[in-house]
Amino acid sequence: MGLFVALVEALRVALGMAWETWWALVLGFTLTGVVGEFVSEDAMTSLLGDDDWETIGLATAFGAASSSCSYSATSTARVFVEKGASFTASLAFMFASTDLVIELGLVLWILLGWQFVAADVVGGVIAVVVVAGLVRRYVPDDWIDAAREHALALGDTRCAACNMDADPDAPDTVVTEVDGRPQYFCCGGCERAFVAAAEADTDELPDASASTAGGIGAAATDDASGAGPLVSAEGWKRAGRTAIREWDMLWHDIALGFLIAGALEAFVPQSAWLDLFTVVGSSGPTWVVASVVIATLVGVVTFLCSVGNVPFALVLWNNGIAFGGVLAFIYADLVIPPLVSAYRRYYGTRMAATIFVVLFVASVVAGIVIHYLFGFAGLIPPTGVTNGTAPDWYTLPLNLLFTGVFIAELYVTYGARHLATVALRVPEAGVTALTLTAMAAGFLAGGGRTLSDGAAAASALLDVVATRLRGCRDDLETWTDATRARVRAWD
Known part of the structure; x- marks a missing residue:
């Protein structure tokens, strides 16, 4: 063990x-x-x-x-x-x-x-x-x-969303065709944000030639200083x-x-x-x-x-x-x-x-x-000594507060429908971790002599996870469609 x-x-x-x-x-x-x-x-x-x-x-x-x-x-x-x-x-x-x-x-x-x-x-x-x-x-x-x-x-x-270099040969680069011309995105996140903004029928997408140092959606302004209105x-x-x-x-x-x-x-x-x-x-x-x-x-x-x-x-x-x-x-x-x-x-x-x-x-x-x-200057702490961890009572409230900020940023980036797609990507890391854990458990069960038990355990685990994710996807899409219909009714 x-x-x-x-x-x-x-x-x-x-x-x-x-x-x-x-x-x-x-x-x-x-x-x-x-x-x-x-x-x-x-x-x-x-x-x-x-x-x-x-x-x-x-x-x-x-x-x-x-x-x-x-x-x-x-x-x-x-x-x-x-x-x-x-x-x-x-x-x-x-x-x-x-x-x-x-x-x-x-x-x-x-x-x-x-x-x-x-x-x-x-x-x-x-x-x-x-x-x-x-x-x-x-x-x-x-x-x-x-x-x-x-x-x-x-x-x-360069990426149509953030103006970052999008090497056509890079594994993360996404290439789509728009009006018969290739459209480059440096990563899937930029493509999803670009599409979500387009579907929202906004004019918030940046001109690639006027992108800012920050990236996605950072609009250029007519002001020579480049500053946008902070109250916007x-x-x-x-x-x-x-x-x-x-x-x-x-x-x-x-x-x-x-x-x-x-x-x-x-x-x-x-x-x-x-x-x-x-x-x-x-x-x-x-x-x-x-x-x-x-x-x-x-x-x-x-x-x-x-x-x-x-x-x-x-x-x-x-x-x-x-x-x-x-x-x-x-x-x-x-x-x-x-x-x-x-x-x-x-x-x-x-x-x-x-x-x-x-x-x-x-x-x-x-x-x-x-x-x-x-x-x-006498500022080097003793080797291995760290003095930086925030007090425990700071961590929980700050994590809760900024989790809310993070969710709000996800919402304005992807919108309700695309946010559902992003949410379904989160379990990918968990699936990978569970797979590796199952492989290790099977390896130990075999006395360290074979990975066959681990492969079988991982396969069974992935079948269960895939079934659960499909159910979550269906439920989430149904909820999203219903929510969008209610929002339209309020309008």
């Missing part, structure tokens, strides 16, 4: 982290949606034409107030480059948009403590300075010009749609981050982590540098991005990694293989390699500097 107990413990740890951070995630994504609606991409681009330090500072501030999705940030940076913004400022925006955003800070505060939030901000600024310095000093202008031409030559395959109900609806687009792009990474963290906590003994992080000793400059470099490499191979990294970072901190290594691990989310592949597609192989090296070096340097800076 050892394996089963470990599985239960892994799920318990993962669900505990998810419960503690749920309200912070909803709040963070909601704020991202608000900023995305009321600050336009064109207005930002017009301010990012130079690569002086003032412009880089503006780009960093814009990024910190924007999307927390690495993929969205990468795509937005490409749009900036195409429109003539400074390549250096675009990279600064991309970094800040992933690693200096509000939701990341909230989750860091809850799981690790305020010291890590402060270190993330200070270290992020250091990393941006390193990125800007390296690009300005060592990357030739003709390389940047070639990268810009490469991006312009790709053609327009339609503006707040669009902000809600932007928040849900962020969820649709990131929930896989966030959920996977919790599950990986739970599995590592349950299955990997502390001695294994100690062996890894003390390969060159357990103190001194060599240990700090080695710990930061190893953490950055681990960040590259985890394939996680942004907020999804934080639960994993908690496990690393609890098992002996240097303080600066935690930050370097988080910053490494922009050099994971899928994003490096995107850089290659956008800018060519040479510039993709350059971006990888620049961001990797920036992560390492920021991690080392922040370790000694916070150590000198």
